[in-house]
Amino acid sequence: MSQLQNQPGHEASADLAGEKHLKIVQLYPRDMNIYGDWGNTLSLSRRAKAHGFSVEVVDYNPGDPFPKDGDIFLGGGGQDSGQSRIQDDLLARAETLRQLAADGTPMLVICGLYQLFGQDFKTVSGQRLQGIGVFDAHTVGSEERLIGNIVEESAEFGTLVGFENHSGLTYLNGDTKPLATVTKGDGNNKSDTGEGARVHNVVGTYLHGSLLPKNPAISDFLIKQAALKKYGEFVPVDIDDSLIEQARASAIARPR
Incomplete structure (x- = not known):
């Protein structure tokens, strides 16, 4: 059995000889995977197979x-200690x-990796963790945690729902635009x-839950x-999202 198949929550490699194939790379799952980020990998993998x-x-x-040949990159959340452990390697891969x-190349980075x-x-203890500058943004630690259900509106993706849990405060600069506007929560x-x-095609967010x-x-x-x-075209499949819509409606109706 391959190492991939031994990983909990992983989808095994499938049909590698198929006509159209996508490689999903999960960045630093050993240290940046504390908020259900396996769920994002699993959901994206199954969604791609459905297409x-x-x-x-x-x-x-x-x-x-x-x-380097990854088609989609995902990265998740982690504590300050996890961010410190991956920082040197992340900086080595920055360019x-x-x-x-x-x-x-499309990417999704959440919470701790979004910050980096x-x-x-700059953590609440005064430590400065250098980021890689994909986003023109900076984050400062605070004593208060921003935590709770969150709903937001995106011109690109419609209504987004999730759960935020972070003490870092992120401020965007220059050409970096927000993913969405918060209607319930802190952001x-x-x-x-x-x-x-x-x-570009990079999405950063504080939404957990899992998000996807x-x-x-x-x-x-x-x-x-x-x-x-990779292929110059995308022909989507009509997927039945009725159960997802029920879950979304339930999440939107929850109190903060």
Whole structure:
């Protein structure tokens, strides 16, 4: 049995000889995977298969060969200690990741890795963690945790639902735009209504939950951009999302 198949929550490589194949790379799952981020990988993998792709899921942790040929990159949340453990390796991969992002490779980074895809993160204890600058953004730690159900509106993805749990306050600069406008919850920093960040085909957000099972529009965006980049076309399949819509309605109705 392969290492991939031994990983809990992983979809095994399937139909690698298929006509259209996508490689999903999960960044730092050993240290940045405390808020249900396996659920994002699993959901995206199954969504891609529903659209007719064979899928391979690859983990990348410090010391591993970096999979530059990944079609979609995902990264999750972690505590300050986890961010410190991956920082040196992330900085060593910074130029590669910035180039992949600039070339249109779709990425989704959540919470802790979202912060490190900015310019820097100054923790509440005063430690400065340098980011890789995919987003023109900076984060500062605070004593208060922003925690609870969150609903937001995105011109690109419609209504997004999730759960936020972070003490870092993120501020966007320059050409980096927010992912969405918060209608219930706190978002990036409580002082404005923005949440998350968007640049190229990269999505950054504080939404956990897991995010993708309740927000298939983002999954479809990642799959579409990967397919267009790799194959020059994307022909979506009409997927029955009625159960997802029920889950979304339940999540939206929950109190903060």
